[in-house]
Amino acid sequence: MNVLFLSLAPIASLEDRGIYPDLLRIFVKNGHFVRIISVQPDRATYDDRREGYAVLHVQTPQMQKVGLLKKGIASLQIGPNIRRALDRHCRNERYDLILMATPPITLAGVVAYIKKRDGAKFYLLLKDIWPQGIADLGAISQSGPVYRYFRAKEKKLYALADQIGCMSPANVKYVLRHNPALEPQQVEVCPNSEEPDFWTVSPEEASAIRAKYGIPQGRKIFLYGGNLGRPQNIPFVIECLRAAVHVPDAFFVICGSGTEYGKLQTFVEAEKYSNLLLLSGLPRADYDKLVRSCHVGLLFLDHRFTIPNFPSRLLSYLQAGLPVIACTDPTTDIGDIAQAGGFGWKCPSDDPAAFVRTVERACSADLASMGDAGRMYFSAHYTAEQSYEIIMRGLER
Incomplete structure (x- = not known):
């Protein structure tokens, strides 16, 4: 054919x-x-x-x-x-x-x-x-x-x-x-x-990768990787990062590019938070190593959406064994699927306090077993x- x-x-x-x-x-x-x-x-x-x-x-x-x-x-x-x-x-x-x-x-x-x-x-x-x-x-x-x-x-x-x-x-x-x-x-x-790609990095390699980017050791690393545009509602993402600044165990990495990248860059340079790192888009090989050195993947979708978006970024998180936080509009079912599959949480994308509570839940969760559940779900469906x-x-x- x-x-x-x-x-x-x-x-x-x-x-x-x-x-x-x-x-x-x-x-x-x-x-x-x-x-x-x-x-x-x-x-x-x-x-x-x-x-x-x-x-x-x-x-x-x-x-x-x-x-x-x-x-x-x-x-x-x-x-x-x-x-x-x-x-x-x-x-x-x-x-x-x-x-x-x-x-x-x-x-x-x-x-x-x-x-x-x-x-x-x-x-x-x-x-x-x-x-x-x-x-x-x-x-x-x-x-x-x-x-x-x-x-x-x-x-x-x-x-x-x-x-x-x-x-x-x-x-x-x-x-x-x-x-x-x-x-x-x-x-x-x-x-x-x-196609499944479930390779991992050793604890020593993960430590070296974090050191390369100035990411502190001993904290739970929350990663958002992907497009930084209007669908992600970057002003709300900034509100979430402000609200989560006092979560002691959490460190946030934002890695990507897009039309709204400048808003994040201005925020990061002005606020200078010690629990936040902004990276412009990385080559695929470098990004794959970075994601496998983190603990939780983040998904953001503007709360105004009436169409059920389903970001493909989920796939890289699942293959790397990262549970996900789906901070989205109420229309999409990606958060429901993450919760039902045992590999994540959902929260509304118009409530920074709810995001902080979800981050705190993730910091005390069994992330390794949730990551295994995500890989199993990927193999069964994606x-x-x-x-x-x-x-x-x-x-x-």
Whole structure:
């Protein structure tokens, strides 16, 4: 089977790790050819062919870590750019399956073209519900023309899908409730997943890594790693860090990048807290060592969200054996899943005092056994092989 994969995620090689390279490797291992479309800002389009797969790097405007207006405008340009690149570089290829991950939602034209030309099936990996997400954050009006335009694009994309894979049960319920034209059997859970990577660092290595970054020994290290943008509600994160400054056993590490990084940097430089370290984004290998030297992973989502986000950052925490604190809106089910699975806690993302109480609970918890429960949950639910099987079964239906 020939598979066309569409995504905004930059993929240079399937030797990379991540939710998309790991899944696509399973397709290649099972004998399928995979054509990957990888967008790259400000570089010319070129084709890179490998054994079992090929990557078409398509020149597009910058969409990652930019403001919402620039992201919206750029998303309108991506579809035509991809179609032109396919016609030029892949004119002799035909596809049996289209895999696409949102965002964006504006590639319906490309999907419709390939479906009609090749008779391909289309499996949509729904990683972002747009434009409702930006409306929740107040970036656009839900009654305005911009929302209506992108909502029409979203409905068109859903109508093209033979199957829609959502990140969690709450996502499935949300999509069906707000899109009654879809059939229930058309929407299923196909979660974020990776190939298991359960390696650990020794106590001596963990101590050396903490010393490298100036992290004190003998404290419980709470790590947030990932995007630092509007969805994380950085002003609330700052409130939580202020409120937790007097928890004696806790030390906080914030590691990432994004449009709101400057707010955290200004706060850290002004307050100079002794229990807080801010790091800009690290290379994957360095980050993996850091996360395995910490004790608890943090997840933050703005309390205004009405869509059930499910951050993929959870996967790195679980594989490293870190329990998680999900400080989120009431819509997402990631905190409920963490509690039911025995690998974490949830608290509301509009109550700094509740965050502090949860941190204090974590400081006195059996973190090692909770970390083991997280690894077991990952193995049972979040492997790339399982996602591959879900997709293949969905197409058979």
